[in-house]
Amino acid sequence: MKDKVIQLIKAYTDTFFISPIEHNKSIIILIFNYAPFELLNKKDYAQIDAYYFVSNASYHKAKQLADELKEIGIRVNYKFDLNYKKLAEINSFAGVGKNTLCYLNDFGSRFVMQAIEIEGAFEYLPTNTKLQPQCENCSLCKNACPTGAISDSGFDASKCLRHLQEAGEYITNKDAKSMQNKLLGCDICQAVCPYNKNQAKVAVSEELKSILKIENLLEIALDDKKIKQTFTSKLGKNYAKQKMILPTLLIVAGNSKNQNLINKLATIKNNDNELTVKNSIRALSNLRGDKKP
Ligand code: SF4
Ligand code: SF4
Structure with missing residues (x-):
């Protein structure tokens, strides 16, 4: 046997x-x-x-x-x-x-x-x-x-970025900066x-690159159904959830220095979810270069 x-x-x-x-x-x-x-x-x-x-x-x-x-x-x-x-x-x-x-x-x-x-x-x-x-x-x-x-x-483990990405909590400005563009991992x-x-x-495949483009991913991440469709076969159902993707994506957007994301983030700050609102406000503040208190 x-x-x-x-x-x-x-x-x-x-x-x-x-x-x-x-x-x-x-x-x-x-x-x-x-x-x-x-x-x-x-x-x-x-x-x-x-x-x-x-x-x-x-x-x-x-x-x-x-x-x-x-x-x-x-x-x-x-x-x-x-x-x-x-x-x-x-x-x-x-x-x-x-x-x-x-x-x-x-x-x-x-x-x-x-x-x-x-x-x-x-x-x-x-x-x-x-x-x-x-x-x-x-x-x-x-x-x-x-x-x-x-x-x-x-x-x-509680300090590791991998943990902070999955914790679903509002993280400090210092940790958010350390995240750079790391969405998972x-x-x-x-x-x-x-x-x-x-x-x-x-190299990351062109198909995946298109998904990971921040402006495209913001569209996907605002819709739990789209996240499931996009990521379930790639990452498994535990990661194909809005709560796993959106909070860190907003941090990544805020770190990007990409001014083209400002209009999109301005619409997200009216979201119903408190964590989403806080993360999008911080991202906007970073992109606009507001002075930190
Ligand atoms: S994965 Fe990153 S944050 Fe976690 S221990 Fe390694 S270097 Fe530090
Ligand atoms: S970088 Fe590698 S070899 Fe060096 S301390 Fe860390 S685990 Fe050990």
Whole structure:
């Protein structure tokens, strides 16, 4: 049975491990690597990291694999509470850097993990996958992080831009400025890491660029239905929501220095949603160059 399971997994990815856990269960951790996107110009475009697209695509691959495992008589489970990073670390499958990200040979930190819990005690632990960053004499990620989320004593997720993008709260002017044009994802601490330096970047497709053009995206983001139509197949339903896109998009618009957005933002400040109003007022103030109190 184990050989059959491994054969099925290999049709999806060559990088994975299987670790037995309590009560006759095992976890399959699947790895999908990706290349980061080239950066788009901040005046015209919002940026979404390649990670989010790969994460959604790999989630669907994992579900497909789970269905195939069911077909050969294995019970699978998706809803479980598990720290994938910890599991990869304790199994010596991956190293962990000061930025708290896992690192693998060949991929650095740029990969997505998906997990499937299966019934039965299986074990498959490939060797030589682990890349342990030598962080002792390096502070590149710590120094580059614009919000101070990384320190020598650890990582404060509540300060990370990725958290602030999803929190749905009004953030400080300082954090809003740090957001630059980052709509989803940040990547700064990965981009500066020496273990990622040889990775090639890929260009954002013209189709996606057109969506990410701030003036186009403002039209989409004001309509929850359009957001779902545009992003569900690309990012998954959790991110294809107005509350995930619009607050940060207004911050990105305010950081853009793009005067052509002023008329559009002036109409948005009459919105019913308090957070939208506050974010659009700040964006307008930034674009008009109002003096801050
Ligand atoms: S993703 Fe950005 S904000 Fe978060 S820790 Fe890394 S550099 Fe800091
Ligand atoms: S940038 Fe330096 S300190 Fe940060 S994870 Fe990479 S090697 Fe470690």
